[in-house]
Amino acid sequence: MGLKVKIDKISRKKIPGSSIIYIPSGKYLKFATFGYSSLLADLIYLWSIQYYSDYSVVDRFKYLDHIFSVIAELDHRYLDPYQIGALIALYEARDLDLALKILDRGLEKNPNQWIFPLEAGHYAQMAKKDYKLAQKYYKKAMEIKGAPPITKRLYANASFKLTDYKTAFETWQEIYKTTEEERIKKIASNHLFQVKAAIDIKTIFEAIEKFREIYDRNPVDLSQLVKAGLLDSLPKDLDGQDYHYDSKTGEVKTQTIPWKR
Amino acid sequence: MAAAVKIEDLHKSFKVGFIPKTKKILRGISMTIEEGEIFGYLGPNGAGKTTTLKCILGLIFPEKGNIEIFGYPYLSLRAKERVGYLPENPYFYDYLTASEFLHFYSQLSLIKKKEKEEKIHRFLRLVGLEESANLQLRKFSRGMLQRIGLAQALIHDPSLVFLDEPLGGLDPLGRKEIRDIIVRLKEEGKTVFLCSHILQDIEMICDRVAIIVKGEIINQGQLQDLISEKIHFTEIILSGVESKELEGVGESVSALGGKILLKVIEEEKIETVLRIVQSRNGRIHSLIPRTETLEDLFVGMVKQG
Amino acid sequence: MKIRAIAFNTFKEAIRDRILYLLLFFAAACIIFSRLLALLTVGDRVKIIMDVGLASLSLFGAMMAILMGTGLVYKEIDKKTIYTLLSKPIHRYQFLLGKYFGLILTLFIMLFFMSFIFLTLVFLHTFRIEWELLIAIFYIFVEVCLLTAVAMLFSCFSTPILSSIFSLSFYLIGHLSWGLENSIDKMKPGIAKTLTQILYAFIPDLENFNFKTEVVHHLPIPSEIFLFSVLYGIFYSLFLLFLAILVFRKRDFI
Numbered sequence: 016m017g018l019k020v021k022i023d024k025i026s027r028k029k030i031p032g033s034s035i036i037y038i039p040s041g042k043y044l045k046f047a048t049f050g051y052s053s054l055l056a057d058l059i060y061l062w063s064i065q066y067y068s069d070y071s072v073v074d075r076f077k078y079l080d081h082i083f084s085v086i087a088e089l090d091h092r093y094l095d096p097y098q099i100g101a102l103i104a105l106y107e108a109r110d111l112d113l114a115l116k117i118l119d120r121g122l123e124k125n126p127n128q129w130i131f132p133l134e135a136g137h138y139a140q141m142a143k144k145d146y147k148l149a150q151k152y153y154k155k156a157m158e159i160k161g162a163p164p165i166t167k168r169l170y171a172n173a174s175f176k177l178t179d180y181k182t183a184f185e186t187w188q189e190i191y192k193t194t195e196e197e198r199i200k201k202i203a204s205n206h207l208f209q210v211k212a213a214i215d216i217k218t219i220f221e222a223i224e225k226f227r228e229i230y231d232r233n234p235v236d237l238s239q240l241v242k243a244g245l246l247d248s249l250p251k252d253l254d255g256q257d258y259h260y261d262s263k264t265g266e267v268k269t270q271t272i273p274w275k276r
Numbered sequence: 277m278a279a280a281v282k283i284e285d286l287h288k289s290f291k292v293g294f295i296p297k298t299k300k301i302l303r304g305i306s307m308t309i310e311e312g313e314i315f316g317y318l319g320p321n322g323a324g325k326t327t328t329l330k331c332i333l334g335l336i337f338p339e340k341g342n343i344e345i346f347g348y349p350y351l352s353l354r355a356k357e358r359v360g361y362l363p364e365n366p367y368f369y370d371y372l373t374a375s376e377f378l379h380f381y382s383q384l385s386l387i388k389k390k391e392k393e394e395k396i397h398r399f400l401r402l403v404g405l406e407e408s409a410n411l412q413l414r415k416f417s418r419g420m421l422q423r424i425g426l427a428q429a430l431i432h433d434p435s436l437v438f439l440d441e442p443l444g445g446l447d448p449l450g451r452k453e454i455r456d457i458i459v460r461l462k463e464e465g466k467t468v469f470l471c472s473h474i475l476q477d478i479e480m481i482c483d484r485v486a487i488i489v490k491g492e493i494i495n496q497g498q499l500q501d502l503i504s505e506k507i508h509f510t511e512i513i514l515s516g517v518e519s520k521e522l523e524g525v526g527e528s529v530s531a532l533g534g535k536i537l538l539k540v541i542e543e544e545k546i547e548t549v550l551r552i553v554q555s556r557n558g559r560i561h562s563l564i565p566r567t568e569t570l571e572d573l574f575v576g577m578v579k580q581g
Numbered sequence: 582m583k584i585r586a587i588a589f590n591t592f593k594e595a596i597r598d599r600i601l602y603l604l605l606f607f608a609a610a611c612i613i614f615s616r617l618l619a620l621l622t623v624g625d626r627v628k629i630i631m632d633v634g635l636a637s638l639s640l641f642g643a644m645m646a647i648l649m650g651t652g653l654v655y656k657e658i659d660k661k662t663i664y665t666l667l668s669k670p671i672h673r674y675q676f677l678l679g680k681y682f683g684l685i686l687t688l689f690i691m692l693f694f695m696s697f698i699f700l701t702l703v704f705l706h707t708f709r710i711e712w713e714l715l716i717a718i719f720y721i722f723v724e725v726c727l728l729t730a731v732a733m734l735f736s737c738f739s740t741p742i743l744s745s746i747f748s749l750s751f752y753l754i755g756h757l758s759w760g761l762e763n764s765i766d767k768m769k770p771g772i773a774k775t776l777t778q779i780l781y782a783f784i785p786d787l788e789n790f791n792f793k794t795e796v797v798h799h800l801p802i803p804s805e806i807f808l809f810s811v812l813y814g815i816f817y818s819l820f821l822l823f824l825a826i827l828v829f830r831k832r833d834f835i
Contacts, residue, residue, distance in 0.1 A: 049756035050791045054636040057629050063620050092798045096622030290835070334667045335834040356670035363664045369590070371597055383586035384669040426667060440666075 056090035062202065063096075067103050076108040083117055087124065095210070097121030097131060111142045122155070129162035136169060146176040164194065168202070175210060180217070184210045208253040209273040215250040216267045222246045223265060233265045279344075279426045279468040280436050281309040286341035288327060301327045302338070303491040309484075311346075311435075315501075316571075317483035318475070323352040323488045324365065325509035333361055339512040344480055345436065360429035363438040364471075366421055368530060370414035374405055374424055377413060378431055378492075399427040404453065414581055426454065437461060440471045452521055479503075479577060487577055488577045494577055501565065503568050508563045510546055512538045516558025525549050535561060583671050587679025588686065591653070595687040600648055608641040608695045612702060627706050628797055634699040635717055635793040642692055642725045643752055649687070650732025651744035653680050658834060666835070674826045681733055681822060687793070688725055696779040723814040724790035728752060730821035735827045754780065755787030785817050 023138035025074055063082050067075060083100035086093065088222070104114035115135050122131040136152030138266060139145045153170035156162050171186035219237065222245040226234050237260045240246045251257055252269050254276070259268045286305040289298045301324045310317045314418075319325050330336040332343055334351045345355040349523070368377060378396045387395060402427060403423035408416070416424065427435055432576045441452045451474075459481055461468055472478050479499070486496035495502060512526070515535045519528050525548050526540035540546050540551060553560055595601065602792050615633030619626040654677070657663040666676060696718050703711055731751050735744035765781060768774040789810045 038605065049753055049795070050639070050788060051636050053794045053797060054632045055624075057632045061618060061629070064621060064623055092800075093628070093796070095622070095628075099623050290833075330664075330834065331662075335664060335667055337831060337833060353670040353672070356668065361665060361668040363661065365661075366665070367661050368665070369594060369662060372590075378589050380586060381669065383663070384583055384666070384671050387672065425665070522676065560827065 036205070053093065054088040056086050056093050056096075059086050059089070060093070060099075064099070067107065076104075076110070079104060079110075080113055080116070084120070087120055088264070091105045091124035094121070094125065094128060094130075098134060101134060105138055105142060106199050111138060112166060114138055115148075127159060127161075129159040129166065132156035133162065133166055133169075136173070140169075140173065146173045149173045150177055150179070164190075164199070168199075171206065175206070175213070178213075180210055180214045184214065205273045205276060208269075209276065211267045212258075212273070214268075215252065217248045217262075218246070218250060219258065219267050223267075233262050235262050236260055238268075279308050280311045280346060281469070282342075282344045283307045283332070284342040286328065286331060286338050286343070288324075288336065289329060301491055302331070303340075305341070305488070305493055306380070307493065308497060309467060309469055309487055311467050312462065312465055313483040314462050314470060314481055316478040316485040317469065317471045317488065318473075318478060318485060318533075318574060319488035323548045324491045325488060326440060328488070329438055329469075329471060333438065335357070345403075349518075357432070358435045360432065360434035360437045362422075362425045362429040362437075362439045362442055364444070366425035368413050368421070368424070368428075371412060373410050373412050374400060374416075375409045377424065378427060382431055383430045387432055395431055400429050402430070402457065419447065419450050420452075422446060425459070428465070434466070436467045436469070438469045439472075441471070441473065443472060443474055443477055451477065475518045475570045475574060485570075487533045487574065489578055494580075495573075499570070503570060503573055508566050508568055509539050509541045510541060510543070510548070510563065512549060512563050513561040514538065514549070514553050514558055515561065517553055521552060521556070522549065525552070583675050584682065587671075587676060588681075588683040589682045591683025592686045595649055595684055596690075598649065601645060601687070601691060603643045604645050604648075605607075605691055608637045609619070609698050609707060609746045611637040611641075612695070612699050613675075616702060621757075621787065627703065630703060630706060630725060631714065631797045632793070633712075635704065635714070635721070638692065638695050638699060639721045639724070640785055641695065642688065642721055643728055645688055645691055646684075646725045646728040647732050647745055647748040647752070649684055650729045651736045651741045651748060653684055653733050654736040654829070655739075655741050655744070665833060673829050675800055677733070677737075678822065681729065683725055684729055684733075685735055688729065689722065692725065713796045713799065716802070717792045720790040720792050720810060722810060724787055724820070727785065727787075727814050727818045727821070728791075730818040730825070734821050734825040734828070737825050737832065751784060752787065754784050756791075789813055 061083065063086070064070070067079075069075070077102070083096055086096045086100075096194075097120065099116045101114040104110050104117060109119055115138065118131045118135040118138075122128065122135075125131070132152040132155040136149040136156060139152060141150040150170060150173040153166055153173055156166045159168055167186060167190055171183050171190065174180075174186065175183040184207065187203050187206045191200060191207060194200055194203065219240070222240045223234065225245050226243060227238060234240055234243075237246075237258065241249055249257065252271075254271070256270050259269075259270050260266070284306050286302050287300075288302040289300045291297065292299045305324070305328055317325055332345070332350060334356070338429070343350040346358060348355040369380075372380065375396050378399065379392065382392050383472045384396065389518065397406075400409055403426050405420060405423055405427065405558065408420065413421070413424065422442065424441075426442065429439070442458075443454055455477060458468055458470070468480065470478065472502075482499055484496070484498050485502065486493050488494070511529075513535055517536065519531060519536060522528060522536070522538060525545050526538040529537045529539050531537075538549065540549060550560070552558075612630075612634050615630045615637075618633060619629040622629050645741075657666070657680075663676075667673065696715075700711070700714060703714065728748065730749075732744060732748045735747045739747070765774065765777050768777065792802060793798075
């Protein structure tokens, strides 16, 4: 009995199945499996889940890309591995590029799966606040049939963060028009309010800048900008209210906070 | 009478061994078996008996020669319908029962469905296996297998029956029964071709024989023509006389318990022996003249070959 | 009919063969094991069960075909039960066909049981009858019929061990057929290339019968392939049987 326990301890040091690392890649892999390629993909995937849960293996991420590319080659339509591979890459290996690479591959082989670009955008946004990349991914996801409505909202949001106000505004408008849920309508309208405000405030700021150049001081109130001919008219927020202006600091704000409307 | 089987100049060789060497088994066999007779085919082991038989049955293909069965080409279905075969040391599907086994074989011959049951029953009775009708063949003894094999060979009422060592492995009672069946077949007008080692049985029932040695037929013909009726010697069992006194008269074969077995070749010497015994007040226990047996002929021919 | 008589007799004999039940046991064990295996996965569990199940059916079906097929004719010759059979008024080809159909029937029944266990397990997971799986199983059966013909052909002139090795190689190469095609293009002309080309021409592309992946992923299968594969399977099997008959016709049974 004691011997068995001892033996168990010894064998745990050796990583079972580590020879998988030596499976060659290449398009011939699939044919070497004699028609059982999807089963093999399953088995490797199962193995990899166990492998990556074993924290004692310190350099287990070295072959992460290779292993998951092998799984993809064997059964490129097996969807779970792409997601889980990317998950492991991001959260455990802290390698965003690899995660995105895996998800890209998933989309390439399965163009009708919106989940991949959606996750990719999500990861890009979360891990690196790379809104440009996120926006690109969300757009891809949006265009795939069956993508959930939230995709569009995330796209709009990312655009906003990128100060691509035009796209953001148009998208929020689309959302507002097409949604049937009251809740979403409210959200959309709040965002529209916010985007419009951002656009308007930007315009106003530009005008204030020009005013300062000419008159070397902040305007007393916003109507001065109109009088000076720097603005055609004073923009109002979505609800038709004026923007609040603080002449001392030169700040322009909305009167209401978008979310408290 | 028409010939049941006509064999002309049959040759067959086999390739033996890893580096194939040709071994010639049959070197020009020619025989005719007449309809309605019991034909015996004898020879020492390895002479080619079974090979000849398999050639006739289409299990082996000869390289040269011609075979006809009842005038038909020997491989045609018409020929095969009239032929029954019992191989040496028969082995059958052991998971079948006796009646299932006969049922299967009757399906392969052209026995009509209605007649099947009746025939199976009849032949099981003929070979003495009625009680074992539902017993699996795996439980059969050697003798029983031999009998069921015979039943299978006869069930479709063939005109020509080939039997390869049918009496092997049977007890004396069994041998008698099979012999009787074979004789009855002849009475029914069938032709029987018999391969055997047991010369006494051949001698008892065969009309014609052929002897094959090393792939050639060295003798064939009517049994009575081959074995002369001439008396070879006489065996006398006597007692009460010393062996010394019998020297010159006959050959003392054995002496046990006071009795002497004497072999006297010349007929005249028999009287001499009788006189000696009488004068010594001895006893004659038996006096048997021996004619040439098939065994003698056989051994003689084989030694020559 | 004589072929039918032999077929049923073969079936009765084959169904008693313990190897069959051993393989059936392993197949069932694999299928049930897949249930456990499925617990280890993150994500779609049914896929694992379906993949393992179909692979088991395919693999064990192939093994049954090969192991039983290679003994089919050899056993009769070895045990000398063939002597009395062939002396009866039947053609040799009737004997061969009878053995073949008898074994096919046996394999069909075995496959049926395996499929039943498999489909029941899948049903317990999805609460739906997955008809598409039957398509994959049907083609596994077609492949098995072809493999049986191969095994039987080898059985006519070779010992069971050699026949099994040949048949297995046939199976493996058959699945590599596509890869062979690619390799041929890349090879330099010469003996090796010619040999490979001959190999490719003769050995059938067994991937034609492999619909496992498509079925598991619910992909549409073009309807021409259905018909084509079945016909391919039937014709190739007939071709093999024809070869077997040719070999068998002139064979001496010492």
